[in-house]
Every structure is written in C-alpha cells, then in structure tokens.
Amino acid sequence: MRHGEGGLRERKKLQTRAALADAALRLALEKGPDQVTVEEIAEAADVSVRTFFNYFPHKEYAILARNPEHLERALERMRTAPAEESPLTTMWFIVNDVLRDLESDGQLSRRGELIMSSPSLLYQLMLSSLDDERQLTAALAERMGEPAGSVRPALIVSTAGAACRVVMELHKSAPDRPIRDLLDEAFHLLAQGIDAAFGPDHQKKGTS
Amino acid sequence: MRHGEGGLRERKKLQTRAALADAALRLALEKGPDQVTVEEIAEAADVSVRTFFNYFPHKEYAILARNPEHLERALERMRTAPAEESPLTTMWFIVNDVLRDLESDGQLSRRGELIMSSPSLLYQLMLSSLDDERQLTAALAERMGEPAGSVRPALIVSTAGAACRVVMELHKSAPDRPIRDLLDEAFHLLAQGIDAAFGPDHQKKGTS
DNA sequence: GGACAAACTTGCACCCACTGCAAACAATTA
DNA sequence: TAATTGTTTGCAGTGGGTGCAAGTTTGTCC
Numbered sequence: 001m002r003h004g005e006g007g008l009r010e011r012k013k014l015q016t017r018a019a020l021a022d023a024a025l026r027l028a029l030e031k032g033p034d035q036v037t038v039e040e041i042a043e044a045a046d047v048s049v050r051t052f053f054n055y056f057p058h059k060e061y062a063i064l065a066r067n068p069e070h071l072e073r074a075l076e077r078m079r080t081a082p083a084e085e086s087p088l089t090t091m092w093f094i095v096n097d098v099l100r101d102l103e104s105d106g107q108l109s110r111r112g113e114l115i116m117s118s119p120s121l122l123y124q125l126m127l128s129s130l131d132d133e134r135q136l137t138a139a140l141a142e143r144m145g146e147p148a149g150s151v152r153p154a155l156i157v158s159t160a161g162a163a164c165r166v167v168m169e170l171h172k173s174a175p176d177r178p179i180r181d182l183l184d185e186a187f188h189l190l191a192q193g194i195d196a197a198f199g200p201d202h203q204k205k206g207t208s
Numbered sequence: 209m210r211h212g213e214g215g216l217r218e219r220k221k222l223q224t225r226a227a228l229a230d231a232a233l234r235l236a237l238e239k240g241p242d243q244v245t246v247e248e249i250a251e252a253a254d255v256s257v258r259t260f261f262n263y264f265p266h267k268e269y270a271i272l273a274r275n276p277e278h279l280e281r282a283l284e285r286m287r288t289a290p291a292e293e294s295p296l297t298t299m300w301f302i303v304n305d306v307l308r309d310l311e312s313d314g315q316l317s318r319r320g321e322l323i324m325s326s327p328s329l330l331y332q333l334m335l336s337s338l339d340d341e342r343q344l345t346a347a348l349a350e351r352m353g354e355p356a357g358s359v360r361p362a363l364i365v366s367t368a369g370a371a372c373r374v375v376m377e378l379h380k381s382a383p384d385r386p387i388r389d390l391l392d393e394a395f396h397l398l399a400q401g402i403d404a405a406f407g408p409d410h411q412k413k414g415t416s
Numbered sequence: 417g418g419a420c421a422a423a424c425t426t427g428c429a430c431c432c433a434c435t436g437c438a439a440a441c442a443a444t445t446a
Numbered sequence: 447t448a449a450t451t452g453t454t455t456g457c458a459g460t461g462g463g464t465g466c467a468a469g470t471t472t473g474t475c476c
Binding site for chain 1: 294295296297300301327330331334335342356357359360362363364366367369370371373374375377378381382384390393394395396397398399400401402403404405406407408
Binding site for chain 2: 461
C-alpha cells in the first residue's frame with residue numbers, strides 16, 4: 001500500500017510544481033514576463049488559477065523558479081570552506097555558483113536576459129535575495145567570530161551581491177567583455193579598496 | 209490676465225500633488241503602508257482615484273513622495289565637488305544628504321521606520337534608486353574620466369548605496385549604535401578594502 | 417465679456433494579481 | 447470498505463492600475 005518516495009500525492013505535487021515552473025518560464029520567454037498572465041500559465045500546466053497560487057505566492061516566483069539548493073549550497077560553502085579562505089573569497093565562489101544560471105559563455109543567458117529586462121522579476125529576485133543575504137550574513141558573521149550586528153560581514157555579503165548585479169547591468173549595456181572578467185575586476189576592487197583617498201573627516205574639519 | 213508663477217492650473221496641480229503626498233504619508237503612518245488604500249488617500253486629498261493615478265504611477269510613489277531635488281542635488285554635488293575630492297568621499301556627502309530624511313538623532317526617523325517595514329515600499333525605493341544609481345554612475349564616470357561601461361564608478365555608487373541600506377537594517381535590528389557611526393565604519397571599510405586576503409585565483413590554481 | 421480651445425477631473429468599465437471560503441474530489445489510513 | 451486527510455477547484459471578492467470619453471475649469475483671443 002505505501003509507495004516509495006513520498007507517495008502518489010507527493011509525486012503529483014512535485015510534477016505540478018515543475019509543470020507550472022516550466023510553463024511560466026517558457027511563456028515568459030515567448031511573450032514577455034510582464035505580458036504573460038497567471039491564467040495562461042495555469043492553463044498551460046493544466047491546473048486552475050487558484051491552484052497556481054497554492055504553489056507560488058507571486059507570478060514572478062513561478063517564472064524565477066529559484067532553486068532552493070542555491071542557498072543551501074551557499075550556506076554549506078560558508079560553513080565548510082577552508083579555514084584559511086578569506087570571507088570575500090568564499091563569496092566569490094558563491095556568486096560564481098549563482099552565475100551558472102545567469103550566464104553562458106561570457107554572455108547573459110536567456111534567463112539572465114529575462115531577469116534584467118523586467119522590473120517586477122528583478123524586484124522579486126532582489127527581495128528574495130535580501131532574505132538570502134540576511135542568512136548568508138549571519139553565517140559569515142558566525143564564521144568570522146563577529147557579533148550578529150557587525151558591519152563587516154554584512155558589508156561583504158551585500159557588496160558582493162551589488163557587484164554581481166552591477167556587472168550584469170554593465171554587460172547588458174556593453175557586452176564587449178565577458179561577465180566573469182568584469183566580476184573579477186569588481187571583486188579585486190572590493191578586496192583592495194575602492195578609494196584609497198577617501199577622507200570626509202579631514203575635509204569636513206577643514207571646512208567647519 | 210496672466211498670473212505670476214505658472215498660472216492657476218499649475219498652482220492647483222502642485223497643491224493637489226502635495227495634498228496627495230501628505231495624505232498618503234499620514235495614512236501610511238496611521239494604518240500601515242500596505243493597509244492604506246488608494247481610495248482612502250484620494251478621498252483624504254479630496255480627489256478621485258482616477259486622478260490619484262494621474263499624479264502617481266503607484267501607490268508607493270505617493271507615500272514615498274521622493275523629492276526630485278535629492279537627485280538633482282546629488283548630481284550637482286558630483287559635478288561641483290572640489291577636484292581633489294575622491295569619488296567615495298563625494299558619495300559619502302551624497303548619502304549623508306539622503307540620510308536627512310531617514311534618520312534623526314542617530315535613530316531611524318518615522319519615515320525611515322516606515323520604509324524599512326514594508327517590502328513594497330522598499331521595492332519601489334530600491335527600483336527608483338536603481339535609476340538614480342545609473343545617472344550617478346554616469347556622472348561619476350564622466351568626472352573620473354573613465355568610459356561609460358567601467359567597473360569602478362559603477363561599483364563605487366552601488367556599494368555606497370548598499371552600505372546605506374545595510375547600515376539601516378543593522379540599526380533596525382540592534383539600535384545600540386548611531387546610524388552615522390555605522391555608516392562611517394562601512395565607508396572606511398569600502399575605501400580601504402573589505403578583504404585584503406582575497407584570492408580565488410591562487411586558491412583555484414592550487415586545486416586544479 | 418463671450419466664444420472657443422486646451423488642460424484637467426471624473427465616472428465607468430474593465431483587466432489582472434491575489435485571497436478566503438467551502439464543496440468536490442483523490443489518496444491514504446484504519 | 448468506510449472514514450479521514452490532503453488537494454483541487456469554483457466562486458466571489460478586494461485592490462492596484464488602465465483606457466476612454468464626457469464634463470468641468472482655465473486660458474487665450476477677438
């Protein structure tokens with residue numbers, strides 16, 4: 001009577017979820033992510049609109065179909081990295097992992113193009129990334145032995161994310177350099193400092 | 209027959225816009241930004257819902273009521289800063305200007321609290337900030353004499369923004385240090401480098 | 417000052433993302 | 447096999463937002 005992994009119910013749920021995600025991505029690529037409707041996606045996956053929302057809280061989530069393994073892998077990488085590996089180096093590996101989905105042969109993948117072309121997709125990605133960011137920051141602070149509200153871990157995680165985003169935008173505007181070249185340059189700048197001449201304190205005192 | 213500044217039409221438009229923005233902020237603070245409806249805001253400002261959308265493309269825009277002068281001041285600062293002032297120092301002054309709205313006596317202002325408490329407000333702010341960011345990046349690249357698609361100007365602007373956001377989040381979670389202290393620490397880290405030991409190249413070669 | 421044009425407001429119908437509720441249906445358990 | 451549990455679905459509704467056209471207000475010209 002009992003089935004192997006999870007039973008018929010569980011298997012059907014996974015199938016439905018996959019069907020919705022597939023349909024969403026396909027139709028978003030065909031029609032544009034802001035043009036395709038939830039009704040079209042649900043119909044293509046052979047479920048009702050109401051059921052769609054049992055699976056995904058927002059239309060964009062179905063299109064993005066973020067793989068929860070990404071965050072898991074990132075947190076795992078954070079925990080198991082060699083002790084001598086510096087924090088930003090770990091973030092570099094994590095970001096490169098994320099880029100697998102967004103880049104292909106130095107160019108934006110179709111999925112990457114899709115995300116960079118739609119404010120609502122970018123929104124949902126950025127919002128959910130904020131949550132990931134908080135978890136990564138907590139894991140990094142723990143690894144660095146710093147208290148939870150420290151500036152440096154939060155800054156490393158958030159600026160690594162900002163660098164990734166900026167690099168993709170730069171590449172979209174002017175695709176003459178591979179994305180990974182741009183990313184390496186950005187990470188090296190972050191590592192060594194983006195402005196050795198920074199100095200509002202001295203200047204401020206001079207003017208007051 | 210002619211009136212002074214802009215005529216009756218222009219004056220009424222400004223008044224309506226201000227009334228909508230005032231009502232939006234007041235009601236958002238009273239009821240919560242995600243709870244207040246456009247109908248309530250329009251009614252409080254004595255106009256129709258349809259008219260509301262003649263003024264603001266999204267509900268959040270009315271609540272945020274971003275002052276276009278902020279970007280103008282920032283771009284002006286970028287153009288007129290002393291030649292010897294470094295790029296990140298300029299961004300520091302710009303971010304401190306923005307913080308006037310979000311912080312008061314080292315604590316988050318009510319407006320700052322509002323923004324940090326609502327994903328949809330944060331979204332609209334982040335999205336519109338992306339547009340500002342692009343303009344600031346272009347202005348900074350020009351000032352630095354770098355081509356439009358360069359990594360460093362984009363990185364300076366985007367990481368300054370990320371630092372501002374992160375600092376506010378850190379403060380919200382643990383309000384024991386003034387916001388400006390946190391911000392100064394973040395900017396100094398960015399300036400001098402967040403990770404001197406960064407080195408995936410060396411490590412990568414060692415493992416391959 | 418009246419006629420006319422331009423600009424703005426408003427009402428209306430509609431679209432679409434999303435939610436709560438309960439009946440119907442399918443899978444699982446006793 | 448009947449009872450229980452979990453899932454789907456239909457339905458009504460909310461609220462943000464859009465296009466269109468009629469009504470109203472302001473500005474211009476004679």
